[in-house]
Amino acid sequence: MPRGAVEGLLATVGSAAVGGLYLWIINGEGEGELGSSRVLFIAACIFVSAGLSLVGALLPDPWARLVLRATAACMLVVLTLLGAMSIGILLLIPTLLSLRSTAHATLDVPRSAAWPIVAGTAVMDVAVVALGVASTS
Secondary structure: OOOOHHHHHHHHHHHHHHHHHHHHHHHHOOOOHHHOHHHHHHHHHHHHHHHHHHHHHHOOOHHHHHHHHHHHHHHHHHHHHHOOOOHHHHHHHHHHHHHHHHHHHHOOOOHHHHHHHHHHHHHHHHHHHHHHHHOOO
16 A cells, blocks of 8 residues: 555545545435535535545556645645634544645655645645636526
């Protein structure tokens, strides 16, 4: 198993659990918000992060592993900060695990290339979430 795979798998399980809990809570409120495009966008981001963490934990290629883990971790950071007073609290543990998994992945590629990749994924994730939240209601 690649370095940091256990943290990546735990982040996957935690993120998927929080995503499911998020949808369950929204559905339980009974206000019809489950069909809201913003709720579905946030849930999709959480589940995509879980999927990226899963694939990134198992891939043998260090470059692909770094890109996938960094994308998942940065997306979770953005969602944790965005929902800090609600769902973000529950995302904190999976986010920290995903960041640790990403840190392990940076050790398998040259340092001069690793951090620009992480920074690039962070910018991309902030843009995706900002555009998604701005265009949903």
